[in-house]
Amino acid sequence: xxxxxxxxxxxxxxxxxxxxxxxxxxxxxxxxxxxxxxxxxxxxxxxxxxxxxxxxxxxxxxxxxxxxxxxxxxxxxxxxxxxxxxxxxxxxxxxxxxxxxxxxxxxxxxxxx
Amino acid sequence: xxxxxxxxxxxxxxxxxxxxxxxxxxxxxxxxxxxxxxxxxxxxxxxxxxxxxxxxxxxxxxxxxxxxxxxxxxxxxxxxxxxxxxxxxxxxxxxxxxxxxxxxxxxxxxxxxxxxx
Numbered sequence: 129x130x131x132x133x134x135x136x137x138x139x140x141x142x143x144x145x146x147x148x149x150x151x152x153x154x155x156x157x158x159x160x161x162x163x164x165x166x167x168x169x170x171x172x173x174x175x176x177x178x179x180x181x182x183x184x185x186x187x188x189x190x191x192x193x194x195x196x197x198x199x200x201x202x203x204x205x206x207x208x209x210x211x212x213x214x215x216x217x218x219x220x221x222x223x224x225x226x227x228x229x230x231x232x233x234x235x236x237x238x239x240x241x
Numbered sequence: 242x243x244x245x246x247x248x249x250x251x252x253x254x255x256x257x258x259x260x261x262x263x264x265x266x267x268x269x270x271x272x273x274x275x276x277x278x279x280x281x282x283x284x285x286x287x288x289x290x291x292x293x294x295x296x297x298x299x300x301x302x303x304x305x306x307x308x309x310x311x312x313x314x315x316x317x318x319x320x321x322x323x324x325x326x327x328x329x330x331x332x333x334x335x336x337x338x339x340x341x342x343x344x345x346x347x348x349x350x351x352x353x354x355x356x357x358x
Contacts, residue, residue: 161345170245170332170348171286178344186345218286225344228274228293228336232286 131155134219134233141206141213141240149204149236151219157231158224160202164188165216165235174217177202178225206238214240243268245335247349254323255357261308262318262352264333272338275309275316276346280330289331292316294338320354328356 132153141147151160159178163171173186177196191210196202202221206213219233244267254260266275277289292300292309299307304321320327333349 159344163345168250168350170247170334170350171346172348173345176345216284220286228291229288230346235284 132219132221132231132233134217134236136236137234139236139238141238143240144208146205146207147213147238149206149217149219149238151202151204151233153200153202153221153231155221155223155231156199157221158199159222159227160196161220161222161230162186162192162194162202162204163218163220165218171218174204213238243270243273243335243337243347245333245347245349247333247352249352250350251353251355253355253357254320256323256325258323259319259321260323260354262320262331262333262354264316264318264349266314266316266333266335268314268335268337270337270339274336274338275307276334276336277305277307277316277318278332278334278348279327280332280351281328286332290318323356325356325358328354330354 135150161176162174165171172188175194177183180199183196193205218235220230222230246265273294275292279287279289290302290305306319308317330351332351334346
């Protein structure tokens with residue numbers, strides 16, 4: 129089955145630790161995105177990558193980092209610099225930057241304990 | 242920067258009735274796309290319907306239709322014959338059609354739709 133896989137579904141982190149969220153797609157899509165969702169808020173764009181080996185900051189990139197070394201993978205690292213990391217994180221992909229339809233993963237719930 | 246506003250945090254409708262969810266947006270662009278996404282309790286984002294701004298005809302997908310008013314920058318979603326499975330958060334979203342720069346989606350804050358049996 130083709131799709132986007134995010135892992136893990138639930139993640140707990142101690143304050144001061146970095147943590148990496150996984151996003152893998154087998155749709156052969158060029159473009160990938162990370163969004164953050166908070167209660168009562170819509171999704172906000174953290175980082176995006178329109179092609180392998182390239183990525184750009186979105187609206188709320190502070191405290192996050194990404195890499196795009198392989199076309200199918202776009203991991204997100206939540207660093208200790210992110211002051212309020214507890215949130216639901218969604219990864220998405222599109223065929224390319226011009227495509228209209230985005231496909232979403234099932235998300236990772238990150239909780240700082 | 243574009244903004245998307247959903248003024249109804251929560252809506253309730255009787256099963257089999259019709260409900261309309263509101264969305265307004267602000268942009269200086271003339272070419273763009275608008276979307277309605279559904280997020281059920283599983284939290285999977287599901288595309289409900291899509292509208293290209295250059296098309297005057299309102300998009301329709303089975304029981305879901307939109308009322309797109311470009312001059313008013315309004316994009317409402319009508320759900321006919323509401324079903325229990327329609328209960329979810331609904332998000333309105335905007336994307337530029339320019340193809341350059343950031344091409345991520347800009348989302349509204351969502352409307353929680355409750356279906357009463």
